[in-house]
Amino acid sequence: MDNETKQKINKRYERELNRGERFWPDSIFKDLIVSLGIFVLLIVLATFIGVDAQPKVDPSDTTYIPRPEWYFLFLFKFLAIYGQIPLLGKIEWLATVVVPGIAILILALMPFIDRSPFRYYGKRVLPISVMAVIVVDIVMLTIMADVPTVTENGSMLPGILQAIAGMVIPLVAIILLFLMTFVFRRTSTKTMIWTAAISAVLTIGLTGSVLALFPVPAAQKTTVATTLVDQITAGQDLYSANCTQCHGDDGKVTKIEGVKGLEGKLIPAIHSTDVLYTLDDAALAQVIAYGRPEAGMTPFGKTYGGQLSASDIDNIVIFMRYTWDDRFEAPKLKPLFPPLAAGEVPSYAVHIQPIVKRYCLSCHVAGKENNNFLMDSYDNILHTGDHKANDVIAGDANSYLLQVIQGHPIPDPKDPTKTLIRAMPPNGHLPPNVIDALMRWIMAGMPQTAADAAKLSVTPTPAAGSAGTPSATPTP
Amino acid sequence: MWKKVYEWLDERLGLNDLYKNLLDRPEPKGNWWNTLGSAALFLFILQGVTGIFLTVYYTPSPDHAYDSINYIMNGVAFGWLIRGIHHWGATLMVVVVFIHMLRVFVTASFKYPRELTWLIGIGLFLLTLGMGFTGYLLPWNQQSYWATTVGTQIAGSVPFIGDFILKALRGGPDLSALTLQRFFSAHIWMLPAALAGLIGVHLYLIIKHGESNFPSKED
Structure with missing residues (x-):
């Protein structure tokens, strides 16, 4: 630029x-206003x-689908679309390094590339329209x-459409704009x-579409427990x-009973x-x-082949601390279920x-005894179980379920000296209000939803979940 | 009385000169598009202030990072507000800086004599993205862990020196306590220091050359 x-x-x-x-x-x-x-x-x-x-970091959980912060999503999509291109798509660094690098370099060196002294929009149609095409593309890619590039049944259609929308059209437009400026000058x-x-419209x-x-x-x-009460x-x-199967619901068990393979094993009381x-x-x-594999305890963490995530395990530890450790004072916990009024089902x-x-x-899930x-x-x-005819019978207090939770084992009808079903739960007793709730539920005919139950209630149901009323709900 | 105090201060600080040189400057007629730069500066300061508050409770170690954030959200009075502002402020800052850049591009304000202002502005934009990238890992949750795993992998795909970049970013072949410490350090010391320095130069250049005017047919 001259003087x-x-x-x-x-x-x-x-x-x-x-x-x-x-x-x-x-x-x-x-x-200041802005x-x-x-x-x-x-x-x-x-x-x-x-x-x-969000759940806590779990390096063993490789099923987690990574998702970058939203302002990098367009690059992510660009990479996914680029990866579909035959042959070229295999050379990853072209898309991860070369393309973004060149784009940023061009942007940074803009004042030295566009050396004309003109600033008015009408004299800068090429840079402004190219930028517009790119910005629209970035927003649309975001x-x-x-949207995945391949559907569940293997159709490539979404990926092809995305490639046309996010790559082909903008590229053609940019090439056309350059041709118009430098080749067909008029x-x-x-x-x-x-x-x-x-x-842009396309x-x-x-x-x-x-x-x-x-x-x-x-x-x-995924619901993540964040407050202390929720975590406990x-x-x-x-x-x-x-x-509970081994340690009991209060952690007091020192000798395992009723667990196959660990029968009679001595363990420290974890409470x-x-x-x-x-x-x-x-x-x-x-x-x-x-x-503690040597002592008979199988791994529970996902890292070692178990079912529990890092967050799950942390929550169990928090539960143990606030329940049994006398150095920790537990906050007021919500009752397990809203207390039942007289006549309420x-x-x-x-x-x-x-x-x-x-x-x-x-125990009562698939794969357990x-x-x-x-x-x-x-x-x-x-509708499941070897004794499903008798397990849960509407309006019958002799339902096996009701009998065993009250501590009455069911004798085998063919051989009365043997028990068919043990008292449940195997170690310990249910709190009285839990037994009462199960009793009322089966006697009233097992309503599924709150609305069904309200119809069966004898007196009008008071506001459910009323907080603050003292109840016999188990506090751990 | 106040006049005397002011005069005493002015003699030592040069308040009148400051006022003349910094505030009482002529400017071309502007509009609301001109507020984006100051909005980005405001967001930077706000991110700095909320970020400093967050470091009071945040612990950059894999054992405690997640729990300390949880404590900020549920235990600390108004911790949720500070973190919420920091979280959304990051998003808004990227948006504002990007639109600011687009505005400068469209009005061609990067041309003579403001070429350096633009170049530094691009640096500020990249640093802002770097702040977003490093800050994303700090909560140490599943989302941040896996996003950073992939993000550093992408940085590691550079031919020849990719492996070095990957290890330099992660502090080893895998994400670990070192990665968290490194990102934390970058997020609260290196990148903000670079940002603050470049913002200083950016502002100096703006005062030196003045805000550009919106182009008319003559330009």
Whole structure:
């Protein structure tokens, strides 16, 4: 740029300054308004949307689908689309390094590439329309980032459509725009704007149809216990499902009974200070994760082939601490189910499911020794088991289930000296209010939903889940 | 009385000169598009302030990072608000910086005499993305762990030096306590220091050359 042009630009700027405004207060005033608006917006977002709780890191869980922060999603999608290209798609670093690197280099060196002194939009149609095409593409790639490139039945169609929308159309448009500027020099500004606009509309339209044709698979909703009360409750449920068989529901067991292969094994009582004072949280978590294979305890952590995630194990440790460790004071826990009023009939959804989850599911799921009586769903409770005719009978107090939970084993009808079903649960007793709830539920005909139960209730149901009423609900 | 205090301060600090040189400057007629730069600066300061608050409770170790964030969200008074602002502020900062760049590109404000301002601006944009990338790992949850695993893998796909970059980022072949420590250090010391320095130069250049005018047919 020669000195004459520079002087012209500076003179022109001087003229703009003379008929302009003052930095203070004119510009600052607008700046402050925008900053204040942003601040308010952030408070609103933090208050009403907040930050999603995520499960803790679990390096062993390789099934987790990685998802970058949203502003990198377009690069992610670009990589996925690029990876489909035959042959070229195998050379990963072209897309991960070379393309973004060149793009950033061009952007950074813009003032040295575009050396013309012109600033007016009409004299800069090429850079502005190329940028518009790219920005539309970036936004569209972000929007369709969650649509997979291959459908479940192996169709490549979504990937091909995405490639056309996110790669082919913008690329063709950009090449056309360059050709118009440097090869067919006489192209009018209007044609170039139309080219950019049409490519943008096509990209947006195709993205829209990709989204309409191939809906984004619903993300798995994982609930994460974050408050102490939720963590203790989650831990207690997990403890009940995984640990009670050997350790008992209060951790007092020192001699295992009724577990195949471990019968009569002596173990330390895990509720004792010997265990809780000498092992810190990390050590307890490690014992649960790795187990004590030599002493008969199998691994429970996913890392070692078990079922529990790192978050699950942490919750069990928290449950143990706040339940048995006298150095920790437990917060007030919610009752397992809303207390029942006189004449009120419990329902599966509100009352029985939490009870079953805590007290029965450790054994009554597929793959455990349980006479094939599965309790993991409403239908299974009613229709599974070797003795399904007698297990749960509407309105009959002689239902096996009701008998065994009250401590009466069922004798074998063919040989009365043998027991058909032991008293349940095998070690310990259910709290009275739990027995009462199960009794009322079966006597009333096993209603599934709260609405069904309300119809069967003798007196109108008081507001369910009323907090603060003292109840005999088990506190751990 | 106040006048005397002001005069005493002015003699030593040069308040009048500051006012003349920094605030009482002429500017071309602007509009709301001109507020994006100051909005980005405001967000940077806000991220700094909320970030400093977060470091009071945050522990950058694999054993405690997750729990410390959980404690910030549920145990600390208004911790959820501070973290919420920091979380959403990061998102907004990327958006604002990007739109700011687009505005400068469209009005060609990067041309003479503001070439260096643009170059530094691109640096600021990349550093902002770097802040987002490093900050994403710190909560040490599944999402951040696996996103960083893939992100560092991508950085490691550079031919020849990829393996070195991967190990330098992770502090070893795999994500570990070292990676978390490294990202934490980058997130609270290296990148913010670089950002603050470049922002200083960026602002100096803006005051030196003045805000650019919106182009008219003459430009």
